[in-house]
Amino acid sequence: MxxxxxxxxxxxxxxxxxxxxxxxxxAAAARVVGWGAAEVAAAExxxxxxxxxxxxxxxxxxxxxxxxxxxxxxxxxxxxxxVRLAPPVPDPEKxxxxxxxxxxxxxxxNGTKPSAPMFFAKFPNSLVGPADPIVVSDGMxxxxxxxELAVVIGxxxxxxxxxxxxxxxxxxxxxNDVSERTLQVSNPLWTAGKAIDTxxxxxxxxxxxxxxDDLQDLGIRTRVNGAVVQDGSTASMxxxxxxxxxxxxxxxxLVPGDIIxxxxxAGVGFFRDxxxxxxxxDVVEVEIDQLGTxxxxxxxxxxxxxxxxxxxxxPEGSS
Numbered sequence: 001m002x003x004x005x006x007x008x009x010x011x012x013x014x015x016x017x018x019x020x021x022x023x024x025x026x027a028a029a030a031r032v033v034g035w036g037a038a039e040v041a042a043a044e045x046x047x048x049x050x051x052x053x054x055x056x057x058x059x060x061x062x063x064x065x066x067x068x069x070x071x072x073x074x075x076x077x078x079x080x081x082x083v084r085l086a087p088p089v090p091d092p093e094k095x096x097x098x099x100x101x102x103x104x105x106x107x108x109x110n111g112t113k114p115s116a117p118m119f120f121a122k123f124p125n126s127l128v129g130p131a132d133p134i135v136v137s138d139g140m141x142x143x144x145x146x147x148e149l150a151v152v153i154g155x156x157x158x159x160x161x162x163x164x165x166x167x168x169x170x171x172x173x174x175x176n177d178v179s180e181r182t183l184q185v186s187n188p189l190w191t192a193g194k195a196i197d198t199x200x201x202x203x204x205x206x207x208x209x210x211x212x213d214d215l216q217d218l219g220i221r222t223r224v225n226g227a228v229v230q231d232g233s234t235a236s237m238x239x240x241x242x243x244x245x246x247x248x249x250x251x252x253x254l255v256p257g258d259i260i261x262x263x264x265x266a267g268v269g270f271f272r273d274x275x276x277x278x279x280x281x282d283v284v285e286v287e288i289d290q291l292g293t294x295x296x297x298x299x300x301x302x303x304x305x306x307x308x309x310x311x312x313x314x315p316e317g318s319s
Contacts, residue, residue, distance in 0.1 A: 028076035047257035101263025126200035146264035147222035150175035165245035232265025
């Protein structure tokens with residue numbers, strides 16, 4: 001099952017069930033099959049859908065398929081190519097990002113492999129949809145890409161074991177942890193270069209676990225203007241998804257809708273020779289097997305003069 005959030009004509013956000021080339025409004029499908037008011041209300045957002053009891057999401061997908069013709073007559077079915085997709089979960093409580101979680105990336109950074117998962121935060125202001133622009137402003141000469149697998153928590157997890165951790169995952173999506181390296185290294189906590197508006201493209205859908213094989217065996221590729229700059233596999237993670245969830249849940253409660261971006265493989269622009277940074281007019285694509293592709297154009301903020309500059313040498317510890 002694939003869940004999306006799409007933008008209505010009036011700018012509002014709606015949860016949808018992706019059925020091939022169509023998107024069915026989730027709340028409309030819930031109403032058609034007689035769900036109660038509380039569950040219909042939950043179906044208005046993807047985060048709300050994740051709070052439903054076990055099995056209800058499967059029921060909703062079945063209802064959307066069985067009633068697609070009726071729902072189309074109600075205007076509740078859209079062609080996926082004609083809607084603007086927003087971040088699948090636009091309103092998470094937490095966005096947790098892993099740093100240095102691929103052996104090859106740690107090696108290119110000349111960094112010591114961490115002894116435990118190393119993480120930092122982004123915030124919902126960074127999230128944009130799979131085709132939305134990445135907006136860069138003055139004072140951002142070193143904008144970088146980081147293609148990543150992200151998982152979304154499906155039920156509350158606190159102090160869970162690695163053996164049970166994946167049962168708390170709703171599904172996965174593609175994520176680009178866009179980073180401004182000059183700002184990032186100006187603060188030891190990295191937040192200044194990470195939590196920037198539009199610096200978290202994700203999607204195109206939240207693909208639930210019933211459609212996925214092995215999260216630790218997915219190819220991940222990043223392209224800039226059509227050229228492949230990252231080509232890795234989630235099999236190369238230093239800390240697998242189950243271990244990461246167990247570690248995080250030992251100190252914080254993970255709740256439905258929380259996003260965990262699991263780190264990036266080698267090939268980021270900061271450590272290339274010559275260095276490669278993003279500028280207005282560039283197009284960044286991140287593709288992960290079974291999940292789909294992000295395609296985001298880089299644009300300059302209004303009033304910004306962007307130019308390609310001499311890039312600084314890479315400091316130790318950049319993610």
